[in-house]
Amino acid sequence: MSVTTLLLLLCIGLAAGFLSGLVGIGGGIIMVPALVFFLGLTQKQAQGTSLGVLVLPVVALAVWQYHKQGQINFNHVFLIAIAFITGGFLGSKLALSLSDDKMKKIFAVVLLLLSIKMLFFDKKKISTTVEPTKIQQSTSH
Numbered sequence: 248m249s250v251t252t253l254l255l256l257l258c259i260g261l262a263a264g265f266l267s268g269l270v271g272i273g274g275g276i277i278m279v280p281a282l283v284f285f286l287g288l289t290q291k292q293a294q295g296t297s298l299g300v301l302v303l304p305v306v307a308l309a310v311w312q313y314h315k316q317g318q319i320n321f322n323h324v325f326l327i328a329i330a331f332i333t334g335g336f337l338g339s340k341l342a343l344s345l346s347d348d349k350m351k352k353i354f355a356v357v358l359l360l361l362s363i364k365m366l367f368f369d370k371k372k373i374s375t376t377v378e379p380t381k382i383q384q385s386t387s388h
Contacts (some may be wrong), residue, residue: 255285260300267309274301279354288348294342298335 259281263274275297282293313319342350 252286255281259285263297263300276358283351284354290347290354291342294350298339 259278262281263277266277267274275294277292278300279290279299282288282296283290288296310319345353
């Protein structure tokens with residue numbers, strides 16, 4: 248591995264991790280395009296690499312930081328996680344059956360649509376706060 252490749256990988260990881268922790272976005276939004284454009288990986292290789300990277304760091308470190316501040320609703324986490332596992336399995340099966348060119352286009356369209364929605368159609372949420380956890384409530388008295 249060249250020094251340039253090593254530095255690119257570290258920069259991609261730092262940027263993706265920083266943005267994941269800062270605004271809660273999936274690191275794949277940063278990592279996948281960066282791996283494709285800067286390192287020449289195929290769309291599928293970039294997606295697989297991104298998923299492999301996200302497993303431990305996001306779960307172990309970022310979640311812990313939010314948990315310490317009482318900002319995680321574990322009931323929601325559990326329900327979303329069940330659906331996420333199922334969706335991840337089905338999505339990966341579909342992605343691996345499509346061409347890299349088609350996957351790159353699908354990825355770009357998803358990013359574009361999400362960006363447009365956030366920029367122009369973001370509605371106020373019913374509730375933007377998470378109830379403090381019992382641990383936080385018991386330690387704050």
